Amino acid sequence: MIRGRYGRAAERADGERSGRAGAGGNGRPFGSVRWLLYGPVVVAAAYRGRGIARGLFTTALEAASGRAEVMVAFIEMTNRASWTVHVDGLGMTPLGEFDLDGRAYGVVGAACPAA
Template identity: 45%
Template structure:
């Protein structure tokens, strides 16, 4: 199984949107969504284009098939997502001097879950952004137990929760160095087309 990780391009947008729709958990009960994990928030071709112009969207391919994606953005790219802005604001309050990027949303196709795809995407993001960013910031709705478990498993730092429109979210912060350890060298070797980001 040949797995590669790279920055997305315009021709990937349709596949990313399709995978994101699958990951929303439509038709599942709230309990099923909580157990399986879900993504949320608005997304369309225009938003994807705006995110591509920033730190970038990263995709995983297995034998040329889209297996997963992870988005990253700076604060001015995410005007479409109030919880994301709030998460970055909360994280910045701990140290306003840190240069931060937003991590997420992310999704892995069901056929490829449990095979290291998400870890590889985090390695790719960290490899690409570590020269220019001190910290990644993610946010997870508290009803999304699967996502909370994943972020805690990776050792990200959990901050105080906040509420928007009756929904509670938890911000997580991490240094890109967290995903650049020697034991992840094999995944790093699978990262393609990722020259260091220059601002």
């Protein structure tokens, strides 16, 4: 189950998941929002700070234009460097969190430009 302030999901008694999407989804149900999974992105230490992650992010947003409304990434909560790059640096919006196999992940999203 995804839980959070910006996007929220709940599991109904019948096991179906429902929820609402932020960051370009305008609070609509997750199932009605066209989204694109972004990542993972790994930049070699020698090349960090040179705009490579920003270039990849911008290119992905441009490529998603007209095909998706929201670009979504999952970041392991212990990976503070990735959180800093994606949320603080690239401006992605935190949408919620989920647990998988005992590991916590944050869900972040960015609105894709219209075609």
